[in-house]
Amino acid sequence: MDEILKKRRTLQETMNFMAALSAGIEPILGRGANSMTMSAGRNLGRKFSAGAKPTQDLMEAIDEVRNILVANNCLWGFEPFKPQQQNDFITSTPEGDQQLLLVFRDCMIRQALLRFGHLQQGSLCNMMYGFFAGALESIMGRKTTLEIKHAGENSCLKLLTVKK
């Protein structure tokens, strides 16, 4: 128990430190900060998913990403979301891309940002986009984007698009 508490404290403080760093570099680097964190996230996603099971099923791939995060002790809980008026979780665009809404509840980035009043949807949130892009690129072999539809105080809604 002591070990878990120690690890949790370290994670929390490191994330608070990261949030402060990202909030500090954004005004200096401008939009460049986003591409840096996106690239870092993509590398992390590729690295973590190196041994993941390849699949073309988006729901299976999402489960695989979740397993990867759990296996690597990452506090990034998410679940697919389907509005009541929608029949399936996965929808298709006229261009043939697949789309899926994801709700993020426990997010170590948001929990760190709000601790010190930093803004959401910044460069650290872009790291999550990069992570999904990297992981799904390895699992499905397709390009992916993760757009933030809404950044809330208790959960965020994001739109995952897997290109044709």
Place this chain on the structure above:
Amino acid sequence: MLEMTIHENSCRGCQLCLDVCPTDCFVFDEQTQKARVAVVENCIACLSCAYICPSMAIRHKDYHQVKNFYRNIEFSSRMEKFL
């Protein structure tokens, strides 16, 4: 099961909750000139509506509450040397 309620007497009909909700849980009742919950099943418990409501009229129950990280003085003092 998540519950969301709007205190009818407190609502001023400003429609900020309708604007902020990403999943369109609310509708505006033209007759009463107040907002009301239409599709509670769509609520993702982001709590943006509760935070933005100037009358604090919106309440949520039975949802997963995410707690912000706390500040640990011992660890902060160790990090100070890098700052």
